[in-house]
Amino acid sequence: MTEHLLEVRDLSVRFHTATGTVNAVNGISWHLDRGETLAILGESGSGKSVSASAIMNLIDMPPGEIVSGEILFDGVDLLKATDEDRRSLNGKRISMIFQDPLSHLNPVYPVGWQIAETAMAHGQGRAEAYARTLQLMERVGIPNAKAAMKKYPHEFSGGQRQRLMIAMALVLKPDILIADEPTTALDVTVQAEVLSLLEELQEETGMGLLLITHDLGVVAEAAGRAVVMEGGRIVERGTPRDLYHNAQHPYTRKLLAAAPGRGEMRKAGEARRPILEVRDLKKNYGAFVALKGVGFDLHAGETLAVVGESGSGKSTVARLMLRLEEASGGAVRWRGEDLLTKSPRQMGELRRHLQMVFQDPTQSLNPHMSVFEIISEAWVIHPGIVPKSQWRSRVNQLLDQVGLKAEHAERHPHQFSGGQRQRIAIARALALEPDLIICDEAVSALDVSIQAQVIALLGKLRDELGIAFIFIAHDLPVVRDFADRVLVMQQGEIVEQGSVEQIFEAPRETYTQKLLAAGLDADPDVQAERRRIRMALADG
Known part of the structure; x- marks a missing residue:
């Protein structure tokens, strides 16, 4: 029998915590061959990253414990190797890239x-x-x-x-590269470039590539085989095409059903007076012009998506609107009043109605505060919204709305995954019952089913309470499902805008066409066609 480059056999890992033992990985087995790309697909808590950490000897023991199994690299069990032998392999023959490069550089x-x-x-x-x-x-x-x-x-x-x-x-030209969510927070075009780069490097070196992801589109684009994990166990395995067209396990079917980009597109509503009017908004950083005169309207209960690559100016627009930075020119009128002329005290009062969910919850959540304190702080700053006697029940209700549990209220941000921290940030924004929520990549790091759940929640709040959203995103299928209108930005300017149907079905600008072609789809056949379009656009 041919020996695999890397083989995991019956691996089980558990963690001993203050609240009991957590069985993170339960008897999983898979293999990776030279020149092959294997995807481990699953949501947060499925055990996919823990199994990769075991390969790299990155599990803290205690509290972690490898209960059973073998990790065979070139036929040698890494779990029986000395620490010195593992250090000589890590980086040299087995390397890893992580989800958040800023925290690892x-x-x-x-x-x-x-x-x-x-x-x-x-x-x-x-x-x-x-x-x-x-x-x-x-x-x-x-x-x-x-x-x-x-x-x-x-x-x-x-x-x-x-x-x-x-x-x-x-x-060091490794034999195996482990990529843990390597494209989660990247713009669509950059995401496509990184996956293409990994594919090119793999062809050049013959390395085995292990892709850890929650994104079905990444699997369709890059993987030759995939294993699906739930609750620490492998529930299904096969090629991306087999999994998409003939999924057997209910969990795999649930992931596929939650994949965005397949719902009915929203129709534009009746014309009405806007609640927000942005006119000729500009921002200069010295000689660099970040915004070149951006203008748009937003109506009550409407979702306006802003898409574009990093550096296009979409997040700058959001920061200027909320006066987190000062504009170089223009006007931002909220219900007829120009926010750019308000005093800091007046802006403080208005922010009860204008909330923002930031891209990186690690930086936007206070690490010294519990989740209960983070959410209820909003009612300390803006009293009268929720009576103090009801704070606990309201926090529990908000956590439930975003897919968390009541017991999470006493934990601190570092005790959660990136996706869970983003849900906490969304709950904090909802605590003030605002009229407008600006979401800056607010769902980009979430698992596909939780993403669908949060988008459904935001849509329900929009429809029932009339909350308006400015939805800054690089995930175009989510934009397609959630937005009413779309602004496409490039280099500080709006290059195209229109209804969701017009932008997605009949884009006029080549730049918009490139963005759409760079998006990832769970269907391998659709993804193959997008790859063909990308190559054609690149060739001119």
Whole structure:
């Protein structure tokens, strides 16, 4: 029998916590061959990242414990190897890139040094390591790579930071690359570029690629085989086409049913007086012009989606509207009053009606406060909305609405996954019963079923309470299902706007067509056609 490059046999992992034992992985088995891409698909808590951490020896023991199993790499059981042997393999023959590159890149060292340090730690000389670093940074598409080596992580975009992580992982030409949610927070075009880059590098080196993801579109685009995990167990396995067209397990069918982009598109409502009017909004950072005169209207109960790549100016619009930054020109009229002329005190009062859910909940949630304190703080700042005697029950109700449990109220943000932290941020925004919620990539990190649940919740609030949404997103299928109208932004300007139907069915601009072609779909056949369109557009 042919020996697999990597084989996991009957692996079980559990964690001993203050509230009891958690069986995170329960007797899973799978294999990965050289040159193959295997996807481990599942939602938060399914055990997919824990199994990858066991391969890399990244599980803290205690509280973690590997109860049973084997992890065979080139026929050798890694679980029986010494720590020294594991360190010699990690980075050199088995590498890993993580979901959030900013938290895995050291903020006080230049990126070139960090990549070269990986090579030097495994015995390469300084000159050789830096030459290899420059070569890899050029290969993964970092502009002006020689100068970029001296820059720090915060000076790069999210997509560029992920490319730097890929370069770091590949510096020693590993046999296996583990990619843990490598494209979750990236714009659609950058996401497509990163997956294409991984595919090209795999063809060049013959490495095995293990993709850990909750995104069915990533599986359709990149994987040759997939295993589906739920509750620490593998419930189904097969090719992406088999899983999509002939899913057997109820959990797999549930994931497919929750995939966005298949619902009926919303029809534009009747023309009425707008509650928000943005006119000629501008923002300059020195000589750099970030916004070049953006204007649009928003009506009560309407969802206006703003799409575009990183750097297009969509998040800048949101920050200027809420006076988190000062505009260089223009007007933002909320129910006829210009927000840009309000005093800080007046803006503080208005923010009860204008809420924002930020892209990164790790930075927007206070790590020293419990979830109960984070949500109820809104009623301390704006008294009179909820009587203090009802705070506990209202917090529990909000947590239930966003798919969390009442007992989560006493935990702190670091005790949750990224998707769970985003749900907490949404609950905090809903606590003030606002008229407008600005969602800045608010569902980009959520599992597909939770994403569907949250979008359904936001849609219900919109329909029942008349809440309006400005929905900044890179996930175009979600935009298709949720929005009424769409603004497409590029380099600080609106290049196209229209109803959801017009933008998705008959886009006029080439840039809009490229965005749509870069989106990922759970159907492998649809995804193959989008790949063909991407290649045709790239060829002109």
